[in-house]
Amino acid sequence: MPNYEFxxxxxxxxxxxxxxxxxxxxxxxxxxxxxxxxxTGPVLRVTPTTWQTFTTHIEQG
Structure with missing residues (x-):
């Protein structure tokens, strides 16, 4: 598993x-x-493009 820096x-x-x-x-x-x-629980992994789309929709309300 990669070493994620949360x-x-x-x-x-x-x-x-x-x-x-x-x-x-x-x-x-x-x-x-x-x-x-x-x-130490589950980690959701998405592509950077998916994350950008998600955060853009949140910012737009």
Whole structure:
């Protein structure tokens, strides 16, 4: 398994009560997403294009 470098969203506030998703974009062909409350749990992996489409739709409401 690749060594993903997960980053928590700046919207999370940095404390456990504000847990959210973490995203790793350090592998060129994969964006990995996981639940910050369960860092050893499952990891969803998508292509960078899929991730960009997803985040664009979120930003557009």
């Amino acid at each position: 980053v928590k969203s700046s919207y999370s506030g940095g404390n456990p009560e504000n847990a959210c998703v973490e995203v790793a974009r350090n592998i060129a062909t994969t964006v990995a997403i996981r639940d910050s409350k369960h860092p």
